[in-house]
Amino acid sequence: MKLRIEDNSLRLRLSEEEVQQFASSGRVAAVVSLGPAPEESLTYALERAESEELRVSYGAGALTVKVPAALAAHWTTTDQNGFSATLMVAEDQPLKILVEKDLDCRH
Template sequence: MKIRLKGNTIRYRLDKTDVALLETTGKVTSVTQIGAGALHFCIRAKEIADPVIKMEPDGIHLLLPLPQLTAWYLPDQVGFELTLPNADGSELKILVEKDFQCLTTRDEDDSQSFENPMAGKNC
């Protein structure tokens, strides 16, 4: 799982392995070791009506309704966007997307990424 933080936006990009794990177990995590500690991000499928995000001392937990995820697992679904209120009145924008293969060569393993629909097309 790739996570990008920018301002009040969190973008999650899940590859094929992440999506399969979330679909079969209801949970996918990403952990980054920082010194003696670890920072973790977790997405869980839950029997809830609305999405919830929780800030924990060592990470962020995103809880998503099962029906929303079930629709997203379909091959033609790329991603979805959420806007959740913060306690201070601001909003947190969350993007959850399938991770596509890069169109240009990069020093990154994207073997588990989804095939890019733009591959082979002139842009």
């Protein structure tokens, strides 16, 4: 899974295998080591949630994008390439979230 952070936006791109893992388990994650100790790493994840809205959580070195179950099911079982949302994380501070399938080109 690829993570891109730019200004007030997050973009996650999942390979076909990661999309399948997300569909079956409800979660896919990756870890970036930023130092030698385990607490010096960043874990980023896409997680299926029972909420009605897309959400983001961050704490203890973990960034998680939580996707409503209905949206997750539709995205993983159709040819829909991606979905996006804009969250207001604070007054006048929007955070744009984009999640996409990073599939090989097929001719």
